[in-house]
Amino acid sequence: MSKRERQNPGAVTILDVARHAGVSPMTASRVINGNPRVGQDLRDRVQASVKLLGYRPNLAGRSLRTTSSARIGVLYSNPSAAYLNELMLGVLEQSSLSGAQVLVEKCGGIASQRAATRRLLEAGVDGIILPPPLCDAPQTLQELDERGIPVVAVAGAQVAGVSSVRIDDYQGARAMTRYLLELGHTRIGFIQGDPDHTAAQLRRQAFLDTLAESGIQLPDDHMVVGMFTYRSGLAAARQLLELDPRPTAIFCSNDDMAAAAMAVAHGTGVRIPDELTVVGFDDTPVATTLWPELTTIRQPVTAMGKSAVALMLEEIRARRAGRHRDATHQVMKHALVKRQSSAALAS
Incomplete structure (x- = not known):
């Protein structure tokens, strides 16, 4: 942080405090807003960063x-x-x-x-x-x-x-499905998110509609329900990769489940992308911490x-x-x- 920024406390944001203290922005917010449900060690770290950086809310x-x-x-x-x-x-x-x-x-x-x-x-x-x-x-x-x-x-x-x-979750999922079809994939597995969530429903429907427009009827066992969690993605990916023949591509309804699908593939010796394409949705930071990096729909x-x-x-x-x-x-x-x-x- 520059000397000028130190002299202008209003330039310091809560994100700067969180990074300096090595905590999440939510933890920093809880401490600054007086939430008692934060451990004393974390509280001390955040308060020390607030004092050192001279943080105060911007009252613009x-x-x-x-x-x-x-x-x-x-x-x-x-x-x-x-x-x-x-x-x-x-x-x-x-x-x-x-x-x-x-x-x-x-x-x-x-x-x-x-x-x-x-x-x-x-x-x-x-x-x-x-x-x-x-x-x-x-x-x-x-x-x-x-x-x-x-x-x-x-x-x-x-x-x-x-x-x-x-x-527009529907159009986002259509764009991804079209992309997989353009790559030549027709045997595509799909890991749905929480079925009670509107975005998950729209992504699933867009996937099916786009396949139908290309004359592709997906077998029921190629559609597996997840819950937007990494753990649910592990179970769903195992189901898909145990199929014979297995899908050549898996479209996951979020990046966490895509990360899980890639982990299952790596663990079973299936090479990505040579033998299996895996794509996600959201473009959260996890997408670029995976190997190989994840193709996904960017949601801002x-x-x-x-x-x-x-x-x-x-x-x-x-x-x-x-x-x-x-x-x-x-x-x-x-x-x-x-x-x-x-x-x-x-x-």
Whole structure:
């Protein structure tokens, strides 16, 4: 960090604090926001970095406030740590620039969701961001609506009255499927994500529709359900690679499951991409830590986190001014990123 930056504490972000302390942005946020559920060692490290770097929230967003700073809750149960970390980078960066406070709660089942929601409401949040899969949780959405709490859903279905940020998952999966067909693959395995999640449903349907347009009817045993987790990807990939004949390509509904599929292939002596093409979805950092690097659909997850905060702050501003604001549905661009895990089918 330059001397000039040290003399201008406002230039230091919560991300700088997290990196300096060697902790995740979520941990840094919890410590800075006074969450007691952080170990003393981590708390000391973050507080030392705050003091050394001279961190303080950027209050450029004072115009958003009336009597207090905007407080945004993030309620999550996402099984993909890579996806969640990317999203939180955007949430924390945008909230820091806007002078907003972020409170993060983790949850599991319905009872846990209600308890976590209650904690956020008791903490006085002005609105709540729901990453997947909670963006598709009808009970949570209904409860927040009944309490009059604004919500921004990330990567979920378009719901009336709920602002959202997403990509076109259907078109993203179509682009990937077309790419595999262009490479000559017709015997393609598919590992679906959580079947209750809208994005997983759209990716599956796009895959099947695109194959059908090419006159390809996929055997039922080439479709395996995962849950967006690495462990579920291991089990699904084993099923696919035990088929005879096995698929020449596997399309995984996220990068974590693609990483698992590659691990199973390596463990069974199947060479990637010479004998098997593996592709994913999301383009989280794991995609470029694999060998070979993963071909995937890039979802701008960090930018989606920033946009979710921006939409939430607009809603808070409108409510504090006594104005009604219609829900906003923002669709961000995706991209097919071709790397070394995919190759043309050998003749």
